[in-house]
Each structure stands twice: as structure tokens, then as C-alpha cells.
Amino acid sequence: MKVRVGIDVGGTFTDAVAIDNDSYELVGKVKVPTTHSAHEGVALGIVQSLEKLLSESNINESDVVFLAHGTTQATNAFLEGDVSKVGIFALGTGLEGKKAKADSKIDDIELAKGRYLQSSHQFLDTSKFNEETANETIQNLLNDGSEVIVGSESYSVDNPTREKKIMDAAKQFDMPATATHEVSKLYGLKTRTKTAVLNASILPKMIQTVNMTEDSVKKAGIKSQLMIMRCDGGVMNVDEVRSRPILTMLSGPAAGVAGALMYEKVSNGIFLEVGGTSTDISVIKNGKVMIEYAQIGGHKTYINSLDVRTVGIAGGSMIKMDDQQVSEVGPRSAHIADLAYAVYTDPDQLKNAKVVYVEPKPGDSKSYVVLENEQGERFALTLACVANYLGYVDEGHYAYGNKASATLAVEALAKETGKDPKQLALEISDKAAEKNLTVIDKMIKDYDLDLDGLQMLGGGGGAAAVVPYLAEKKGVKSAINKNAEVISPIGVALAMVREVVERSMSNPSEDDILKIRKEAEEAVVRAGAELSTVEVQVEVDATQNIVRAIGTGATDLRTKDLGKTLTLDEIKEKVIETYQTKPDEVVEEDKTDNLHVIKTSKEEKKLWGLMKKRKDIVHVVDNEGVIKLKKNGASIKSMSVEKIKNSFMSILEDVVGYGDGGVQVPDVFILQGKRIIDCSGVIDLNQIMALVNVELQGIDPETKLVVIIGKRSA
Structure with a gap:
């Protein structure tokens, strides 16, 4: 049996899974403590988890055909301000040079309270740039305490020759180096330089870790190339990490949502990966995770990253009481307080337990609820306890505990505060939901998500303690991901x-x-x-x-798609499920080999029924039932590749509109096979044709295409 191995390096534990390369079924999983303090760093934990996984699952090293890991190291480095000082070597000349000198000088960036990313700056006129002056400039940066070099020049994205020479010169001083053209091909020197500086600041330690990990994996007898998870949900090889380690930032949350989409065919949803202390929230729209430019220390970068928003609510969140009222849930957790959860404790240990109030960490408010038994043992009342008590956690969920213990814990606090136990549990759940719903409502607005068909999907060990109640409050469906507790390493293995x-x-x-x-x-x-x-x-x-x-x-041995091909009736049912009020008609208007064009119609009544209007919506659905596109009032045309190339411009000219802003080009989508060629961001007809011609290059002229044309989205 050939397997794919995914490893997720978390702050506390390193999880590893083995996935059958043919069936994509989970065949093994292990957990080991993350080895932050070891000489080899987190590399040791990666190898320990790998060796334990292979041993316990009876897998030979030669059967590992894919190996990848996600890591929190880059994220933690930025959160903790554990970075190297960066030397910026900037080039320019003339008036443009003056602007380049100013734009390439980066102020200290505060990453954590009192912890700054510092940089030193040297500017050299391009006309004076040669091997000797390059070495002098790098020596000056070295003398000023710089540990890594960034080459910066205005138009290096078009001609990176001089930036590359700066990097070569840095090697003579045994200094790691990067350049702005390596992190982005966009103009905008200030943001590009800032992104390069952030990337450079973690370069020395990340190179060291990558080298140790790669060496350790080779010593373990694994022949497969080591891959690393990226912040946008993909993977890259170790050589790419050595030049752009910043791309590994937020790779854990990215892996989680990637894994979730493998198992649950979600069209539009909110994915919540719930741990013990915090929840990472991300958005799925049209079957794709939403990506934004990442911000670090409040500064925009040119790094495409999963848009993930973290909330300090999770399964282990403790309850805070003030004046006999639930004042807050979290941000402190049982993990941080080093306490066991009451719900995972034998009921006998909680008999006659009394409520005491503690400060989880020195300096915290002394109003967090803890249960203390007659032997002086203490247990935390957590959100997982409350969810188990209320019945939101099923036996198959990872967060499932002992309901009798949960009941004793909730009733002890109810007695202390004079409240009804169930009412108290609901108050705690509502207080926890407030924090998550504030973020979720903002993301729904930011991405213009339709509540019809919206689903909350839970991953992580604490998912069932948070997601079902939250979805109920929002009035949407919910699901807990298969193998939720190891969804991140699964996402890594299948990326x-x-x-x-x-x-x-x-x-x-x-x-x-x-x-x-x-x-x-x-x-x-x-x-x-x-x-x-x-x-x-x-x-x-x-x-x-x-x-x-x-x-x-894909890597060389991954050729199979994960998922089941649905019948047309099943696909129609998937579309119907997206509506709270079912449409009057659901019809397949057209199709390609892998995509179905489904139109729904419903008569809507307005002004107390005096006015009626028919609303038509076009949905593009793949063979697995994922709605990839949803467009109101769009037209559908079927034509060949040859006809598009010869006649499409005249069709477009007939459908353009004119308004106060001039020509109004509609949204255009072309379906070919399983691809959707998206021209919705293009506002010029010639550019639409250029994009279409490029995308259809080399395709048989007789190939059938489906064109969808609709009013441009606001």
C-alpha cells in the first residue's frame, strides 16, 4: 500500500496522518509533543511523529510516496517578535532614485508588545553599482548588526539582474539574502520591500529548520521529496521555502480548510477550526477558500494568504463570572491554566465539588470558574463541558465526554449562583457565541455571502463544542468534518x-x-x-x-480526484438545498463534461402580493455537487471554440450597456470541461478576447463551450 503522509506542527502537539494513496482513506494517525526546545527544534518532533506513525501503522519507508508538513514557526516568529535584523540594500538613480530611497527605507515594525523587527538601510546610486561597491555596502550593513540582506530596486520585477547580484554578493559574506522580485512581481516598491524585509527576518531560522528537517527525513529512509504547506492552501518543495519562508505563515489554518473541502463538498460556508484555546474562521465561496493579501503587524504585504480570523473561543475556554453573572467566556482556556476539563473527568472525582474562582495566569482577573473536590483537586468548567451537558456533542465527536461529569459541573455553578442549570448553560453558550458571531457576520458582509445554503463546517478537536450551537443561533446548517481532530494534517497530505x-x-x-x-x-x-x-x-x-x-x-503519483460523481437528480437536490424557500422550477439548461448549468425560477411577490416578479438564477455545479458559480438573471449560450474566436466580440458588443460611467461590460464566464474561465474582473472587450484566446489555445475548434453572461456584480 502506497501512502501520503501529512504532518501538522502545532504549538503544543505535532499530529501526523497516513492516507491511502488510492482510496484517500485515513490509515493511521499519531500525536507527539511539539519539540520547540530541542536542539533540532520542531524538526525532531516531525521525525518522531513520522517514525511513530510508520511503526504503529506498519508502513514501510519505501511506501511513502508523498510527505509534507505544515508549521506554525513563521507565524510564531512574527507573533513573538523572534526575528533577525534585516539589512536593506537599495538601488536607484535620478529623480526616481530619490523616491526609491524613501520607499525602500522601512521603519521598525512592531510585531509583539515591545518586540520590533528592525532594519538597517543603505542606498547606492545605480551608476556606482559594481562588485566593489556592493561588497562595501554589505559590509556597512553587517557592521550595523544586520544578519540577513534584502536587495531592493524599483523595477526589478521587469529586470532583476542587479537584485540578483546583491544576493550573490551577500553569499560571499555567508549572509542569507532575498530580494523584492523573489516575493512579488507587483510594482509598489514600498509594499514589495516591506514584504521582502518580513520574509528576510525569518530566513536564517527557517533555513536552519528546513535543513534539519530535510536531513532528518532522509536519515529516516524516506525517499519522497519533502514538501511544505503554504498559507494559501497549496504545498511547495523545500528549495522554495529556503527563499520564501513567509509563504509558510498561517499554513496550519490553510491546511485545515483544505482538508475540510476534501471531505465535505461545501459550496458556500464558514469553516471553523476549533482547538482548545482559539478558533480559526475562514470563508468558502463558490467551492473555494477566500484568499487575501496577508497583514503582519498591521502592515499589508504582497503575500496571498488564506483570510483567517482568530477568535479566543474554543472547546477549552473557561467561564468568567462577575457578580453572579456570566461576564465572559475565554480567552483563557483549561490548557493555559494547566487544568483538566471537568467533562473528561470521572464523575466520582466531582462529587461534592465546590466552585472556586482563580486567575489562570498571574495578573489575570480572579473570576474564572474552577471546581475543587474534597481532595483539593481542581477541574475547569469549559465550553466543552457546557456543550456536552446541552447535548450538542454526539458520541462520535472528538469532543464527546462524560455527560454525568458535565452535569455535575454545570449544576455546581448553578447552585453557587442560584440559577437554573439549563438556563445558565444557555447563557454561557450565548456569551461564547457573541464573539464568534461578530467575526462571522463581518465575513458574511465582506464576501457578500448568501444565507440561503450557507453551512457552518467544523474541524479541529473542539469543533462539536462550538459549531452546532453557533449554527443554530445563526439559523444555518452545520456539519462536523470527518476526522475533524486531524483535519489539518489530512489537508497537508492531500494538498x-x-x-x-x-x-x-x-x-x-x-x-x-x-x-x-x-x-x-x-x-x-x-x-x-x-x-x-x-x-x-x-x-x-x-x-x-x-x-x-x-x-x-499534482505531485507525480496523485492523479485521482477525491469525491463521488452525482446523478443529475442528486445535483438538482444539492441546488434546492441552498434555498430556505424552494424554487418553483429547477432545470438543467446546458452542460459540459464536468459542469452542469442549472437554472432555478421562483415567483416573488412584493407590495403585499400586488406585484409579482419571476426571479431566475443560474448555477454552475460540478459533478460532485459543488456550486461553483451563482448568477442572477444571466443568459446562457452554447457555442464551439471556433465560433467564440470568430464571433464572440460581436456578441459582447451587443450586450454591453452604457451608463454615467461610460461603457458597462457584463460579467462573462466560459465553461470548458471542468474549467470556468472567469472574465468578470475585465472591463475592456479587447482584454476579454485576449484572455479567452489564451485560455482556449490548443483546444479542438469543435469543442463545445457554454457561455454565461450576466449583469456585472457591484
């Missing part, structure tokens, strides 16, 4: 190789789009994907003048 290339372009030509598409293809192969599996999606963001190419690919 695809991913690369994103962005270019600043105000009016991209067909050649421009072809070039960036090719660049993304080469980048994803360089990151570890097999060329034959690579797919590239091109997006044009006209509002920011950015062309973005997203390349994804």
Missing part, C-alpha cells in the same frame, strides 16, 4: 502544489497574458508539480491593474 504569479498591468495584451500564464506554469513545476498535471487559471483585476495567474498541479 496540491500551488503557485501564484501577479503582474502590474494596466492594459494587458494577449502576449502579456500568455507570458504570465507560462510563468505560473514554470513556477508550479519548480515548486514540485508534474508538468502533465498543471492547470493555470488567469484572472484580470481591472480595479487594481493586476493580472494574476494561479497555477496548481
